[in-house]
Amino acid sequence: MTKPFKILGIQQVAIGGENKERLRKLWVDLLGFDYKSTFVSERENVDEDICAIGKGAHEIEVDLMQPFDIEKKPAVHQTPLNHIGLWVDDLPKAVEWLSAQGLRFAPGGIRKGAAGYDITFVHPKGNEEFPLCGEGVLIELVQAPPDIIAGLSS
Numbered sequence: 001m002t003k004p005f006k007i008l009g010i011q012q013v014a015i016g017g018e019n020k021e022r023l024r025k026l027w028v029d030l031l032g033f034d035y036k037s038t039f040v041s042e043r044e045n046v047d048e049d050i051c052a053i054g055k056g057a058h059e060i061e062v063d064l065m066q067p068f069d070i071e072k073k074p075a076v077h078q079t080p081l082n083h084i085g086l087w088v089d090d091l092p093k094a095v096e097w098l099s100a101q102g103l104r105f106a107p108g109g110i111r112k113g114a115a116g117y118d119i120t121f122v123h124p125k126g127n128e129e130f131p132l133c134g135e136g137v138l139i140e141l142v143q144a145p146p147d148i149i150a151g152l153s154s
Contacts, residue, residue, distance in 0.1 A: 005094040008152035011142040012061035012085035012115075016076040020049055023064040027051055033062055039114035045072045048114055057151025061085070061115065083121070083138035087152060091118050091143040098122075104130030106138070118143040 017023050027033045033051040040047045048065040065076040076082055088094045091110060099105065106121040113119035119142050126133035144152070 003094075004097055005088055005090040006153070008087040008089055008144055008149065009057075010060055010084065011087045011117075011144070012063055012140070014048075014063040014065055014076075014082040014085070014140075015080060016065045016067075016078070016082040017080065018066060018070065018077045020047065020064045020066040023066075024049055024051070027062050027064060036061075037115075040068065041114075042068050045069060045074055046076050046114075048076075050115055057148050063114065079138075083140050085119070085140040085142045087144040087148055088141045089144055089149050089153070091120065091141055094141055095120055099130070101132065102130050103132040113140070113142065115142075117145070 015023060024035070028035050028051055033053045036050045036052055038049050045068045046065050047068050048063050050061055050063055052059050052061045054060055065082060067075060067077050070077070095105065095110060104123040104126050106123045108121070110118050110120045119140050122134045122139040122141065124134040124136050124138045
């Protein structure tokens with residue numbers, strides 16, 4: 001089975017908690033990750049600090065997330081390891097091909113993510129129409145920019 005896309009590497013790991021300041025103390029203050037920016041989305045129920053370590057194609061984000069509203073869904077704080085993000089060289093082709101194989105995607109389609117890249121999510125649970133899934137793990141597919149594609153394609 002030939003795929004029309006390639007997964008290039010890990011783009012991010014997202015960690016949720018009720019208080020991102022506690023997460024930031026660990027990841028930034030103690031472990032030395034660099035704070036890059038904050039992303040807040042009421043629609044996605046997230047208040048997120050984007051942190052990173054490494055440079056260029058070797059940079060990996062650790063997104064520290066707390067809910068915008070603790071009573072609403074998605075509950076980004078209820079699963080400490082919220083999701084893992086994977087760089088992909090051609091996101092639209094990946095979604096088309098994976099959907100045709102029966103992989104279930106979460107609602108929302110391809111859209112701009114917190115770091116500014118196009119993203120979509122593989123659903124953690126399958127259903128009758130789309131039985132393949134993340135097997136309990138929410139997986140974010142992230143469109144890699146040209147420099148990341150070049151750096152990770154070799």
